[in-house]
Amino acid sequence: MQYAGLVLLFLLVLGAVRAYFAFRDRHPGFSVNVEKTSPSVGPESGALRVGFARVKINPDISDPGHPIFVAGFGQNRKATSIHDDLWAIACVIQSGSLRWGIVSLDAIGFFEDDAITVRQRLAPEWKLDHTTICSTHNHSTPDLMGLWGPNYLRSGVNPRYLESVRDACVVALGGAVSNLQPAGVAFHEIPTETTNLVTDTRKPIVFDPDIRVMHFVDTNTGATLGTIVGWADHPETPWSENAEITADYCGYLREALEHGVAENGTQFARGLGGVHLYINGAIGGLMTTPPGVTVRDPYLNVGFQRPSHEKARALGRQLASRILPELQQTNTHFETELPMRISARTITMPLANNIFLLAGYLGILDRGYVGWRTLRTEVALVTLGDASIACIPGEIYPEIINGGVEQAPGGDFAVQPVEVPPVRQLMPGRIKFVFGLANDEVGYLIPKSEWDGNPPYIYGAKHAPYGEINSVGPDAAGRVHAALKQLCGEVGRGDEKRPTSRQP
Ligand SMILES: [Zn+2]
Numbered sequence: 001m002q003y004a005g006l007v008l009l010f011l012l013v014l015g016a017v018r019a020y021f022a023f024r025d026r027h028p029g030f031s032v033n034v035e036k037t038s039p040s041v042g043p044e045s046g047a048l049r050v051g052f053a054r055v056k057i058n059p060d061i062s063d064p065g066h067p068i069f070v071a072g073f074g075q076n077r078k079a080t081s082i083h084d085d086l087w088a089i090a091c092v093i094q095s096g097s098l099r100w101g102i103v104s105l106d107a108i109g110f111f112e113d114d115a116i117t118v119r120q121r122l123a124p125e126w127k128l129d130h131t132t133i134c135s136t137h138n139h140s141t142p143d144l145m146g147l148w149g150p151n152y153l154r155s156g157v158n159p160r161y162l163e164s165v166r167d168a169c170v171v172a173l174g175g176a177v178s179n180l181q182p183a184g185v186a187f188h189e190i191p192t193e194t195t196n197l198v199t200d201t202r203k204p205i206v207f208d209p210d211i212r213v214m215h216f217v218d219t220n221t222g223a224t225l226g227t228i229v230g231w232a233d234h235p236e237t238p239w240s241e242n243a244e245i246t247a248d249y250c251g252y253l254r255e256a257l258e259h260g261v262a263e264n265g266t267q268f269a270r271g272l273g274g275v276h277l278y279i280n281g282a283i284g285g286l287m288t289t290p291p292g293v294t295v296r297d298p299y300l301n302v303g304f305q306r307p308s309h310e311k312a313r314a315l316g317r318q319l320a321s322r323i324l325p326e327l328q329q330t331n332t333h334f335e336t337e338l339p340m341r342i343s344a345r346t347i348t349m350p351l352a353n354n355i356f357l358l359a360g361y362l363g364i365l366d367r368g369y370v371g372w373r374t375l376r377t378e379v380a381l382v383t384l385g386d387a388s389i390a391c392i393p394g395e396i397y398p399e400i401i402n403g404g405v406e407q408a409p410g411g412d413f414a415v416q417p418v419e420v421p422p423v424r425q426l427m428p429g430r431i432k433f434v435f436g437l438a439n440d441e442v443g444y445l446i447p448k449s450e451w452d453g454n455p456p457y458i459y460g461a462k463h464a465p466y467g468e469i470n471s472v473g474p475d476a477a478g479r480v481h482a483a484l485k486q487l488c489g490e491v492g493r494g495d496e497k498r499p500t501s502r503q504p
Helices: 002-024 112-120 159-178 248-259 309-327 354-362 398-402 476-493
Strands: 032-036 048-056 087-095 098-105 130-135 181-190 211-218 224-231 260-263 266-270 275-280 295-297 302-304 340-350 369-371 374-384 387-391 431-435
Touching: 048 159, 048 224, 048 275, 087 159, 087 248, 087 275, 098 159, 098 275, 098 340, 112 130, 112 159, 112 374, 130 275, 130 374, 181 309, 181 431, 211 309, 211 431, 224 248, 224 309, 224 431, 248 260, 248 275, 248 309, 260 309, 266 309, 295 309, 302 309, 340 476, 374 476
Parallel strands: 098 130, 224 275, 387 431
Antiparallel strands: 032 340, 048 087, 048 181, 087 098, 181 211, 211 224, 260 266, 295 302, 340 374, 369 374, 374 387
């Protein structure tokens, strides 16, 4: 008992010391709201320019003294090999003189502190007004968050690797800026069934099933420069036994879009060339392709049920087989001049999760707690022509995006749905993208009226549902929803005259 007391005292002192250092050098929060509509001055103003670049981010797994811990399922999963390459893939979109830099990372998550560090390293002459770094949430990549180390008291982050990923984001963004060129864009929304692709493991059953694509082409030649593809599913197809580093279905999708699909001398599909970003959207609640689901390779016509790289490839090709024909239609109109507007907000959310709190003080989670039980993060709304993009700092439940938040019977809070109306109803434009894990990963964003830690359990379940353990708390989703609602309202009302600033 005395021993336990000493341990507790030690943890408290350690926590206080860490808290001091954690708070001392915190980056200031930021708020940016920049807007340009075309045309303004000069013949180039409002013209669309786009650039892509990518940097490989494979970890060094050769040093047993500094193992790479694979994130996402359990503790102490040491990476055994590199099965296929991980990437930081950047796209810079310029409308007039406004520039937005996007990076898609093959990573489990990338905290806001790291996203801000990247911003602080960007060369001023790149003139990036805002940057959005999205993790695909891949569960076969190195731990960048700390939760999957050798045991519960030690971080799984390899600091050298994390630093190399921050650097890769900077280099990829710089490369994309130097590749900027006149471009045209077409937006696509591809209706997609969930059967044999993705399942929802928690009631209410709501998906964000459709694929959305931004397709950028060279104005002169019509050649594909690249795409940004949005869909919603946990990249964890190889499942928990896999310790080989892989980009999962996201990598296979990108490969099929770029190079097409060929097997044993037979060409099944023609590729587009270019560089492709995959960005995950509303994957909370929980969107996944578990071992029970059989995914068919649409080209080989072979089904894969057991978790494997072949199953991940089949899933990537399922998406590619829907996207390629749509993008290879010859009658598509590409916009070469369109207005862009970026509105971003720093927000705070109450940290109710005691495990996250303790992990923060122990240094297992190294991130921006800006006050007692208060976490800082950010949201953004971008409009680009008749498309809009909601940038969300975690794994949002699809019912908050598409509607269907319920007052779940047995839930911990007897409240009417809080996160309403649905975000997509609030968003402006015709094609509405959701960029999840954007500039942060705060975990699940669960509707408060569906929050359930205590019995009785929701919808008569025997056990507590999964999700709350990986969430900041019952008010996190409400904070994100409120901020997005405000940003959408300002765009709708045309409240443009806010202070503008450059990043960082
Ligand atoms: Zn997740």
